[in-house]
Amino acid sequence: MIEGDRELSAMVQELWDNDVNRLKPGTDYRISLQGKAGYVRSMNDDQDGIGFPLFSFVDENIFKKETFMAFISLLDNYESDTGEPEIVTPEEEVENHKFLDSIIKTPTMKIAHKYLVEKNLSPSDLTAFKQQLYRIWFELYARRGSSRPDSSGFEHVFVGETRGGRTVIGFHNWIQLYLQEKLGHIDYKGYSVNAHSPQPDENKHIMALQFSWKNGIKPKGSIFIGVSPEFEFALYTLCFLTSPNERVKVSFSLYEVEIVCHHYNQKHIGTTFPILLKYQTV
Template sequence: MKYAVIAIVLAILFIIANVGILLFIRESMSSKNTETALNSDYPVYKQRSHAGTLVNSELQALVDKMWSLDVDRPSPKDVILNWGSHIVSGTSDKSPNCLFYYVNESIFKKPVYQALMSTYQQNLFTPEVCSTEPQMSGPRKELFQGVLRTLVNTPVFHAAFEYLQAEGITQKPFEKFLSELFTFWFGSYSRCRGTKGSSGWEHVFVGEWNHHKVSGHHSWVHYYLLEKEGLINYHGYHHHSGHLEGAVQYSWKGHVKKVGGFLIQSSPSFDFSLYTVCALAHPGKSACRFSIDGYELSVVTFKQPCDGQSCLSTAYTVAHME
């Protein structure tokens, strides 16, 4: 009887120990995934398609509609690219030429480009992620509210807003929604030891420096302008979907982007509207999946708390391969 009791006790202790190990592993993986979502320096820009992964038909219809409504996007003749050499590994420069061979800069006269470029021309952000950004108030806030107003006063964004209403994401009046959307994109938070030096807008449309690495930077317009000034050294490409989008490697004033990607044949209002829809209605790594011109893509988005609500942490495109 004594030995039977001991055996039972040992069996129970063995079960408890194994359950504890499993819980520890699960918790560790969960913490790691959360950290990767918010702070990954090397996001995946190319994913393998999985059987059974379905495209949301309503989302696809929206993307098709926004694409057809995007009268501000460049035509194939407006932007000519030189993809150069294929990057397999390392960070050395394998392409002697720039990525952008030619851009018809007359498209930059359109209001959506003028609004975006005004934020670059005035140097309103500090690239170093560990440097505190100025407070979002006064003339600074008014300028960015004007930028937001320009991007949302487009047929593309109105289609996106109608979709968000139909999906039950918001039932608020347009102006009230814009107020919250401003904080979602421009609310400040920390990516570096408590310093409020980042926002979704800066991360996505401007780009940041985190030590010796480039973080974010998912606007083809800003990339082109920096490359034109000689501030970006193009290394080569990892992949590209025709001239629609691509994942590339480059350095920006000595800060390296090992894998960075952006849409190219789209306007700032399309990018802003698409990223907003994906972040609010289909957040995460693979929930926002669709196709454009026959190319299967996803938008990866993550959020984090800031200024008393949820703010955008990152948004970027991912190409799918068979």
């Protein structure tokens, strides 16, 4: 592991250790992995052999916590299809700021902010830091094939988008997945593994999966499960600002993970998600 990755791993471990709102597998939530997903190219090529939802239980009391409530309030603010211009209402802008205000107070974001200030990557002033986060995550931009602003880092990563109504892009958040599955909008089609990735574990916090959403298919997506919104926000912001290579390997807790973080115009997050490389032996 290169030196920069080792340093970033130590930071991610600190974020992990201080993620006080993280849910405990088997206690606060339960997932049902069922079977391995088949190869699917489109909704019409449906190989779904899975009969049950991914989430069999979530203690929804967690959603009453401030950061979760603020996060969930943002999930209905977007047009899912790329090419449809996004219009941010004054009320939605207030919700964006309320979310940032809520996470900036958490241990994970405080740790990330302190580190970024030390590296001269973020301003020490909290108001200026919040403006930086807003630009990275919430400023609109035009995705490929669109002439008008139709996307943002937050929408793509945490809410999910569809392209041409048939392909799901982004959508790397477990809370959105759970809530959409509860509404009947998600059809879980199984977990994804390849020759280089470990078998998923229902008691671990990272998995790759296949699902359909609305009329689109996500052939393979990778997500953290049970972590807090502030943990993901802090982790992905750190990777975006510290790693110009857009892929960084980190080790923390029981996981060796590659964090993919593609930049858009060097100012915004295009996409970001974890890829589980292996479980560390204790």
